[in-house]
Amino acid sequence: MTAFPCKPAALVALAFLAGVAVAQAQSTVADGQKLAFDRGKGNCLTCHVIKGGDLPGTIGPELKDLKTKYPDRNELTAIIFDETKRNPQTMMPPFGRNRILTEQEIGAIVDFLQTL
Template identity: 45%
Template sequence: MNPASSLRLFVFFIVTLGSAGFALAEQADRIAAGARLAHDVGKGNCLACHAMPTDANAVTSANIGPPLVTIGARFPDREQLRRQVSDAGLVNPDSVMPPFGKHRILTTEEIDLIIDYLYTL
């Protein structure tokens, strides 16, 4: 490999590595924002009904809804989880979960942030 090719390869590697680091930092920020919304009694307020046993900051004794663990296994399709959070009554007409999207309690972006967080539990 000639020096010019080596330099191009090195620059490509550094740029790619920097982009990946930025994407990871952005995802971490989204997860943190989702956690804040999920814990916020004025917004998501997930802790009012759900336990989150894998999150040490989510202290609650709630057991109205199922514990929010292994979300990826329970909802492998992100859109299915989005529908559940947006309006659980569409899936289960007897659900007591507020229709966060339908009633505009949460914006679509806020729901997506909470979903990013829930997939870490």
């Protein structure tokens, strides 16, 4: 007898849910990349070099190794939402405060940036 008896249907359901979670995470990352590279919405490439992006700007720092630099995703989210709280002299627009991006869109961009 096993310590955690499971019925085959429960195992199938768990496997399905795990697959859905992975697919959603991949979709969120792809959505975040699309927003980051979109010249009309996220527009990160205007100021930042991002691997895979065309015609990047150099005003801001290169966006790489962000998961290492910001292991707490909330800090990176706050920077995108309104960097003026940390640095009043920043040139970075307050994407969340000014409602340029929704919280969901900012979350997707953070998901993408953490893969760089």
